[in-house]
Amino acid sequence: MIPSRQIVLEAGKRVAPFVHRTPVLTSRLLNELSGAEVFFKCENLQKMGAFKMRGAINAIQQLNEAQKKAGVVTHSSGNFGQALALAAKNLGVNAYIVMPSSAPAVKIEAVKAYGGLVTITGPTLEAREKSAATIVEEKGAVFLHPSNDLNVIVGQGTAALELLQDQPGLEYIMSPVGGGGLIAGTALAAHYLGDNCSVVGGEPMEVDDAYRTFKSGKIEYNTSTDTIADGLKTNLGDINFPIIMELVSDIIRVEEGEIISAMKLIWERMKLVIEPSSAVPFAALLKEREKFKNKKVGIILSGGNVELSNLPF
Template sequence: MYIPTLADMVAAHTRIKPHIHLTPVLTSSYINVLAGAELFFKCENFQKAGAFKARGASNAVFGLSDEQAAKGVATHSSGNHGTCLSYAAGRRGIPCTVVMPHTAPQAKKDAVRGYGGKVVECDPSTSSREAVFADVVAETGAEFVHPYNDPRVIAGQGTCSRELIEQVDGLDAVVAPIGGGGMVSGTCLTLSNLAPGIKIYAAEPEQADDAYRSFKAGHIIADDAPNTVADGLKVPLKDLTWHFVRNHVSDILTASEEDIVDAMKLIWKRMKIVMEPSSAVPLATILKNKEIFAGKRVGIIVTGGNVDLDKLPWQ
């Protein structure tokens, strides 16, 4: 297992800069008062393809040799990684196949196809996803770019927190959502090297709390098909992301479905930014655990904004 290094993250940032946005950091004085802390929202919902995953996907795609790239890339994804890999593959002019659960939001399937990717559907479980995917790779010979358990992807995701600490001085903590752990791992990679004094917290839905239970147990506990409104956080940790979580995360905090929807509505209403339910989980956990963050300067990674506007969680 290759553990990505700070040098990998720095190289990734140079490689992907032509293909990503430097996303803004926004604040809300109203939400600060509510939280009892200063919150800085790193808005990856404004990223290319609408999610932070454009970073890791672009690093993987543009790091391929011409020979590897010719056969294209493939992945399995509930949405954003597939969309972002299709985006990056389109920029390089190579094919991309994405295995997606048939329950994934239609908006995310449409987005993959919109960037030129091919969607192959599977049942909404990790076991079905991996079986269907194995068939795709056998047929195409495409390069597998895992949504999160891939050193190239983690190095790319680490560029987000590098930008954040360049944009905001004196952070005490950073909170990011956790599903498979790609963004959290990238955050750990960057901050443990460049700003080791900043505490890293992962935020997770109570109804998909396998990372929380893994963290408390000291080993990976995987759920096959959890049910939560935060559709981007249903996947389990893997060995590479577990390495970062186990060694660098201060704690994993959870929020109820109701808390997540309330936080999402709050950000839509007060900050006027479109974000998906997964992105609301960090704020939900901060509001639930105010004593941890009281008086602190806290970075929040808003991971994506790809929502199905016809199926909002409060409708």
């Protein structure tokens, strides 16, 4: 069930030519404030503004020629749609992106700018899944799930892989938990490349399905999704769930106000544009600062795609 060390390392090599090796930044002020020594892996500075390019590149490269010719399809509220569109363009493949009408305009425009073939549906997951299924049937395109696909998961883990290459002594790596792709990939990288490095997720209290899944041992769902962290509304899937159960050590939940405060600190002090979802792990660190006191902590700043006209501060 758990992919091998070899698969994780190969993904790093496969993805590297197509992504930025993003910088790892530190802030004396945020270290003082948190009591930890924090290393921010800046995937907000990644191509298309988020780590999701990594998983898309890794997954498309492993399709056969006939599959590549038919194209790929996904449904996404934003970042994975952009990622797949750009990755597909780089690899000469058509990408069909199904997006909900509720997606931020900036994300829809970005998908189109990357050459993605956009279909807009209603805001429900059901509507998106149906629309994607139609494209699979009509075009023969390969469906790639944003977070519940092993090649995507391992690809997302290459951010943590690079972080551990740059900072081998990390005692923790923290990432946000949404659909589970990033944290599962991060946990794989930490498992094989870390030196006793624990992986801790940050999750909004308002969509704490992964926290409840972690406690109950079966996949839980959200009945409402009232969070500013719009990348974290989805739930875990059957592929990433067992990896998370085996390799993640904890999930910490945070309130909306804690997310906004952490986001503002990173904007003001680190001069980085990050989206609310990216602020969740740092909010979690601040919330349980005793746990991380004097520890070396890596944090994946997952993305920076935010509408500047609609900031929470």
